[in-house]
Amino acid sequence: MNYARLEFFVRNWPIKVLALLLGLGFWLFVVGQERAEVTLRVPLALVDRPGNMVIVGQSAKAIEIRLSGTRALIERLGAKNLTLNLKLTGKGVGQHDFHIKPSHFPLPRGVSLVAISPSAVTIKLDKRATKRLRVPLALKNKPPNSFLVGAPPGFCTVDVAGPQDVLARLRPVQPPVAIDLSRAGEGPNRYRLAPGSFRLPPRVVVTRIRPDRVTVRLEALVRRRLVVRLSAEAKLMTLPGFVVTRVEFRPDTVLAHGPRSALRDRRRVFTRPVTEMGLWKDVVFIVPLEIIDPRVVVEPKLVELSLTVGPAVPRRFPGLAAWPFGADVERYLPR
Numbered sequence: 450m451n452y453a454r455l456e457f458f459v460r461n462w463p464i465k466v467l468a469l470l471l472g473l474g475f476w477l478f479v480v481g482q483e484r485a486e487v488t489l490r491v492p493l494a495l496v497d498r499p500g501n502m503v504i505v506g507q508s509a510k511a512i513e514i515r516l517s518g519t520r521a522l523i524e525r526l527g528a529k530n531l532t533l534n535l536k537l538t539g540k541g542v543g544q545h546d547f548h549i550k551p552s553h554f555p556l557p558r559g560v561s562l563v564a565i566s567p568s569a570v571t572i573k574l575d576k577r578a579t580k581r582l583r584v585p586l587a588l589k590n591k592p593p594n595s596f597l598v599g600a601p602p603g604f605c606t607v608d609v610a611g612p613q614d615v616l617a618r619l620r621p622v623q624p625p626v627a628i629d630l631s632r633a634g635e636g637p638n639r640y641r642l643a644p645g646s647f648r649l650p651p652r653v654v655v656t657r658i659r660p661d662r663v664t665v666r667l668e669a670l671v672r673r674r675l676v677v678r679l680s681a682e683a684k685l686m687t688l689p690g691f692v693v694t695r696v697e698f699r700p701d702t703v704l705a706h707g708p709r710s711a712l713r714d715r716r717r718v719f720t721r722p723v724t725e726m727g728l729w730k731d732v733v734f735i736v737p738l739e740i741i742d743p744r745v746v747v748e749p750k751l752v753e754l755s756l757t758v759g760p761a762v763p764r765r766f767p768g769l770a771a772w773p774f775g776a777d778v779e780r781y782l783p784r
Contacts, residue, residue, distance in 0.1 A: 485520045486563060488513055491531045491554075493570065497538040505612045505652060506573030512549055518560035526560065535570065544573045575612040579656070582607045584623045584647060586663065590631035596708040596744060598666040601628075605642060605660060611653035624648060628663060638665045668708040675705050675718040677752055680739070682722040687758060688729045695757035703738065703752070707745030718747060720754065728758045 492511045495504060512533065516523050531554070535547050547570045551562045585604045591597065607623070609616070626646050630638070640663045644655035677698040685693050705712055720736045733755045738747055 484518065485523065486515060486517045487520075487523045488515045489523075489526070489531065491533050494532050494534045495537055495572065496534050497536045498574075499537065499540065501577050502537070502540065502542070502574045503577045503610075503612050503652065504572060505575045505615070506544075506571070508571040509567055512570070513566045514554065514562060515564040516556070516560055517563050522557055522560050526556070535572070537572065537574070540572075540574055542575055544571055546571050575614060577610060578613040578616045579608060579610045580616045580619060581621075582609060582619065582623050583621055585625035587625040587627050588630055588665065589627045590629050592630065592633060592667070594670045595633075595635070595667045596670050598668045598708065598710075601663050601665050602660060605658060605663075607647060607655055608657040609649060609653050610656050611650070615650050615653060619650070619653075628665065630665060630667070633665060633667055635667055635669050638667065639663070640665065668710060670706065671709050671712055673705050673712045673715065674702050675715060675747070677701050677703060677738070678717050678719050679754075680719045680722050683720070684722075684724045684726075685728060685756065686726045688727055690761050691729050691758055692761045693728065693756055694759045695755075697755040697757075699753040699755065700749070703747050703749060705741065705745055705747050707742060711742040711745050715741065720752070723754070725756075728756065730758055732756050732758065
């Protein structure tokens, strides 16, 4: 191992480190004193705007300034995030020109302003107005095999604020806002109406929404077979000596399709009240079924009611003859 070379680096090492630091500092000082021209982007901030005014136009959001000076000073200025404030105190409706001057930029000694672009900024003001809009609400992408329970609000009212001339052109009724139900499930589904949901012109802001929340309740659709039964209010009157011996429906069951709550405990469906007088023989006629629920669809809606009518079998009592229906029944019937 070459100890002589190692000893050369170790000998007087504090002095050698100090010399290295001094050389580095001198180099940084020389570089920092180097003259340079740098372009900086300065954002514009509009301050002291009257409360009844709104900004409807601005020719530039920022300006560019070209500075000349030592690189260290210019870099220090760029790190301060320069902002140019334009005061709108006392400004009324119309266009207002602001000329950008070098005096707007307090620069340190050694830094000079070479160029400003743009040299003037135009701000347009208009009166602030409010308006109430009516916005319809529309449901879309309702999941299949689901039923809408109840009716959500059909519209909402939106209070907006903005430039007077822009609000004057807004129609009182705006295009509908769609509520997407593609991810809705059974039960209540709540949706919040955000200001971004409405299609409004630029510089018009939403200040109030009523209602700002909408609840849409969905229920699953089910299918169920129901047995057809005769209405309790049916009146089937036969001629004396005749009775209805059999009641038959074709079909005797129907398919009901509707929300789960309407068919949960339903097993039968009844016909609408039927009134038939003077029956004396078999008869077939069509009868409608009762409406279970306006939300329930029944197929078919009509059934065939078949009645079998026959002579009554009298009870035999001592001392009384049998009812004379044994031979010719037709001659006892009215013509």
